[in-house]
Amino acid sequence: MSQHTHPTYDVAIVGAGAAGLMAAIWAARGGAKVVLLDGQSKAGGKILISGGGRCNVLPIESCDPVESSFHTSGSRNVLKRFFKTWRLPEIQDFVRWELDVPLVEEDDNKLFPESGKARDVRDGLVREAEQCGATITYDWRVAAIDKPTPKTESDCFVLHAEDERQIVAKKVILATGGESVPSTGSDGFGYRLAKVLGHKSVPTFPALAPLTTNDSDLTDLAGLSLPVSWRAVVSGKEVASGERSFLFTHKGFSGPAVLDASHYAIRDNAEILIAWEGNTRQDWIDFLQSRARRNVSKTVADVLPNRLAALLVKRSGVRGEMRCGNLTRSTFDALLDQLCDFRLPISGHRGFAVAEVTGGGVTLESIDPSTLESRKTPGLYLCGEILDVFGDIGGFNFQWAFISGRLAGECAAKVE
Ligand SMILES: Cc1cc2nc3c(=O)[nH]c(=O)nc-3n(C[C@H](O)[C@H](O)[C@H](O)COP(=O)(O)OP(=O)(O)OC[C@H]3O[C@@H](n4cnc5c(N)ncnc54)[C@H](O)[C@@H]3O)c2cc1C
Numbered sequence: 001m002s003q004h005t006h007p008t009y010d011v012a013i014v015g016a017g018a019a020g021l022m023a024a025i026w027a028a029r030g031g032a033k034v035v036l037l038d039g040q041s042k043a044g045g046k047i048l049i050s051g052g053g054r055c056n057v058l059p060i061e062s063c064d065p066v067e068s069s070f071h072t073s074g075s076r077n078v079l080k081r082f083f084k085t086w087r088l089p090e091i092q093d094f095v096r097w098e099l100d101v102p103l104v105e106e107d108d109n110k111l112f113p114e115s116g117k118a119r120d121v122r123d124g125l126v127r128e129a130e131q132c133g134a135t136i137t138y139d140w141r142v143a144a145i146d147k148p149t150p151k152t153e154s155d156c157f158v159l160h161a162e163d164e165r166q167i168v169a170k171k172v173i174l175a176t177g178g179e180s181v182p183s184t185g186s187d188g189f190g191y192r193l194a195k196v197l198g199h200k201s202v203p204t205f206p207a208l209a210p211l212t213t214n215d216s217d218l219t220d221l222a223g224l225s226l227p228v229s230w231r232a233v234v235s236g237k238e239v240a241s242g243e244r245s246f247l248f249t250h251k252g253f254s255g256p257a258v259l260d261a262s263h264y265a266i267r268d269n270a271e272i273l274i275a276w277e278g279n280t281r282q283d284w285i286d287f288l289q290s291r292a293r294r295n296v297s298k299t300v301a302d303v304l305p306n307r308l309a310a311l312l313v314k315r316s317g318v319r320g321e322m323r324c325g326n327l328t329r330s331t332f333d334a335l336l337d338q339l340c341d342f343r344l345p346i347s348g349h350r351g352f353a354v355a356e357v358t359g360g361g362v363t364l365e366s367i368d369p370s371t372l373e374s375r376k377t378p379g380l381y382l383c384g385e386i387l388d389v390f391g392d393i394g395g396f397n398f399q400w401a402f403i404s405g406r407l408a409g410e411c412a413a414k415v416e
Contacts, residue, residue, distance in 0.1 A: 297313050
């Protein structure tokens, strides 16, 4: 074995976000000498801004099947296996009792720290990683990683900082995140590190991102929020649907419904169809027919916010003062199209600058699904958002970061 003059560790983890911190805890608990490197001056920058600074740390309950809240272009069976390694109630207990962060339930299946402070989650992870014996080193941005090669007779990885500093490690975990909100430190450089080490990636795209519109009638409704059901349609075929709240903004559309639907529009160019207040065509038919003598404008405004109701009636071409009972078949249909199949006029999206996550990334085929070890570079593990997995709004992305971080940390700490 070659002798190194640089600090030497069993496991070096690149990136002190949710996944890297969790990996550090479990690698250190497994008995490994662990260093966690981050290019920023603090850990978990993204945790701190999550959930509007309150951190929606996990969902309350899993959907059935569990992996339906997650997206990958890889194998769904592989995804399913990950979720069996650490069940949601156990992760919740871990956050409550081992990170010492009491949690409260909120509407829409969300768990937040009782304190309302995302910082408590970040601090809990840092405290636990350090108590388990991991060393966290800030302002240490990894610029390159040399893998063990027979040529250099080294059985270790060498991690190079942007200056002259080096660290030597038997195993490396890449937890560098995606490329959304690059000011938090995850700027996509991790994909380049992964590529140099032989990994394939699927093209990345902003996900959970607000959408934009040029339709000024709609941006004039900025601030208005209401429940909707949405459908994503590609070439006339429905590819996804959901029910959540919708928000009009000065630039377009946001809120959980739009964020969940956004990647279908961004990646697949899907049309997004909205049913305001989640009412179906049949609900509206029954409602309008039961008020045959009432005028259309007032009847629609009985269900929808006034300004939205007025706009939709106007756009349907129906005269608002008409009685519901006098609507012809074609005017009825035109009105129903506005009320429950409203095509969002999307001009674009707000991009990686504000997207909550990155879709795409290092393929699941590049890793061994039972350990998260690279198939291309033995001794290297990948976890968190750098992989081609992301979740819906609702704490699912931290769930993925925690599950994958734990698995990578535990497996990297094992001595063969
Ligand atoms: C505004 C916003 C709100 C969100 N809210 C929620 C929420 O409420 N609930 C939820 O579940 N998810 C939420 N998310 C998503 C969630 O924050 C991420 O999915 C999750 O943090 C990803 O964890 P990660 O550890 O994989 O990556 P990151 O948290 O991005 O961590 C990667 C780390 O790697 C470091 N790094 C990168 N490259 C290098 C390098 N070359 N050398 C050294 N260090 C490097 C970075 O500095 C960073 O600290 C939100 C995201 C955003 C942007």
